[in-house]
Amino acid sequence: MSEFFASIGFLQEGPFAVPRWEALFEKGMDTLWQGAATTLLVASLGLALALVLGIVIGVMSASHWRIPRAFARGYVEFFQNTPLLIQVFMLYNALPLLFEGLFLPVVTIGILGVGMYHGAYIAEVVRAGIQSIGRGQLEAALSQGFGYVGAMRYIVVPQAMRIVLPPMTNQAVSLIKNTSVIAIIAGGDLMYAGDSFAGRFGHYGPTYVMVGLIYFLMCFPLAILARRLEERLRAD
Amino acid sequence: MIKLTGVSKHFGSHQALKNIDLEVPAGQKLVVIGPSGSGKSTLIRCMNMLEKPSAGQVIVDGVDLTAHRAPIAKVRQSVAMVFQQFNLYPHKTVLENLTLAPIVVRGVSKDEATETALQYLERVGLSEKKDKYPAQLSGGQQQRVAIARALNMHPKIMLFDEPTSALDPEMIQEVLEVIVGLADSGITMVVVTHEMGFAKEAADRVIFIDEGEILEDGTPIHFFENPQHDRTKLFLSKILR
Numbered sequence: 160m161s162e163f164f165a166s167i168g169f170l171q172e173g174p175f176a177v178p179r180w181e182a183l184f185e186k187g188m189d190t191l192w193q194g195a196a197t198t199l200l201v202a203s204l205g206l207a208l209a210l211v212l213g214i215v216i217g218v219m220s221a222s223h224w225r226i227p228r229a230f231a232r233g234y235v236e237f238f239q240n241t242p243l244l245i246q247v248f249m250l251y252n253a254l255p256l257l258f259e260g261l262f263l264p265v266v267t268i269g270i271l272g273v274g275m276y277h278g279a280y281i282a283e284v285v286r287a288g289i290q291s292i293g294r295g296q297l298e299a300a301l302s303q304g305f306g307y308v309g310a311m312r313y314i315v316v317p318q319a320m321r322i323v324l325p326p327m328t329n330q331a332v333s334l335i336k337n338t339s340v341i342a343i344i345a346g347g348d349l350m351y352a353g354d355s356f357a358g359r360f361g362h363y364g365p366t367y368v369m370v371g372l373i374y375f376l377m378c379f380p381l382a383i384l385a386r387r388l389e390e391r392l393r394a395d
Numbered sequence: 396m397i398k399l400t401g402v403s404k405h406f407g408s409h410q411a412l413k414n415i416d417l418e419v420p421a422g423q424k425l426v427v428i429g430p431s432g433s434g435k436s437t438l439i440r441c442m443n444m445l446e447k448p449s450a451g452q453v454i455v456d457g458v459d460l461t462a463h464r465a466p467i468a469k470v471r472q473s474v475a476m477v478f479q480q481f482n483l484y485p486h487k488t489v490l491e492n493l494t495l496a497p498i499v500v501r502g503v504s505k506d507e508a509t510e511t512a513l514q515y516l517e518r519v520g521l522s523e524k525k526d527k528y529p530a531q532l533s534g535g536q537q538q539r540v541a542i543a544r545a546l547n548m549h550p551k552i553m554l555f556d557e558p559t560s561a562l563d564p565e566m567i568q569e570v571l572e573v574i575v576g577l578a579d580s581g582i583t584m585v586v587v588t589h590e591m592g593f594a595k596e597a598a599d600r601v602i603f604i605d606e607g608e609i610l611e612d613g614t615p616i617h618f619f620e621n622p623q624h625d626r627t628k629l630f631l632s633k634i635l636r
Contacts, residue, residue, distance in 0.1 A: 293482075295480050295482040296482060296484070298478070298482065299478060299482035299484070300496075301445065301468075302443055302471055302474075302478075303472070303475070303496035303500060303544075303548060304471040304472035304496060304500040304501070304548070305468065305496065306468050313495060313499060314484055317486050318484075318485065318486050321486070
């Protein structure tokens, strides 16, 4: 057996050599799991923020009120058309200049960063969902004395959410992966933990394979969920 | 109860309503008849401001709805509308369709809203469907639920916008019977319809509207037996054949 492994060149030397794997399993996994915990924290709070922003801004951009609609459009275009990496960099470096002494913890920056960025995408999903609900629903609610916000909250948005659940779940998947940008500001997340362990000992190969695998384990169940929801929606 | 003064409505270059004056006293059962595209739906939708008039004044229950910052939502609580396409809330059960607005909008307790809802479902003959979803009901049943939903707001005014036009013929009667049954209730009713039998049976007053103008205004007998305008006669000759 060992002769068989000995015959495989890339396990003898180079980035994926066996000793590097051994080092990762002996010294690296604790660091990675800690990073994964931080990633989960940033992702779950970021997702909560993204959902709130996405629903509020999605409702605003589907409304007939000119100023909220203009604000919502501006928000969406800004966050969709600039890289998340730069947004996070600005939160970290420019915020303390704009508001003197405002140094946010990196985890908070991560939550704000992915929350606001994916909030813009979710807003577009929500807007499309709202617009797919027939106008009669809004009119029925208004005719019963609901205000616009109440009609959205009780009648239109709950129906829209059912439709947009699958694309929303896909947004959650990309949000998890995008939390990795806080590695550039020493965010303590999974990507950062991987980077620092790999950098310290030079075991890049096994470390990044493992980091990728852990991201996959976090995202894959959601991807399955998205497909299930979509099938259920089609069945109705 | 409802007073329209000089109401006009434009959709782009098309004028759907031309300077309409109309007063509906409390308790009256008014039927609005007219060919399709005549403006009759626009007229009834102006009465609860689902359409905003381009000009003129709409006063409902003493409140000028066309005034700046008028309390439109407040007035709508007592002006129920029944739509051609029912517009039941598909994500809510029949019972929840009836109780949602009373609870959320009018602040009625859940127990009270449920109690009256069950009474109104009984009245439209659908008590046993209370836990179904709208999609599980026939069109006629959905429209009866929509009427019960309207009633559960305890409205002073009920607006019916072609309530039977989307129904299969065999379901029209069950819905009309429910509406006729309401005629003694004292609620002011405005009904846009193509059902001439209903107009004869239930209306106190019929108006005929064509090209955005009221051409006839009087009792059902006046309308059916002694119409004044050639356009009315033409319409009746087509419809009463």
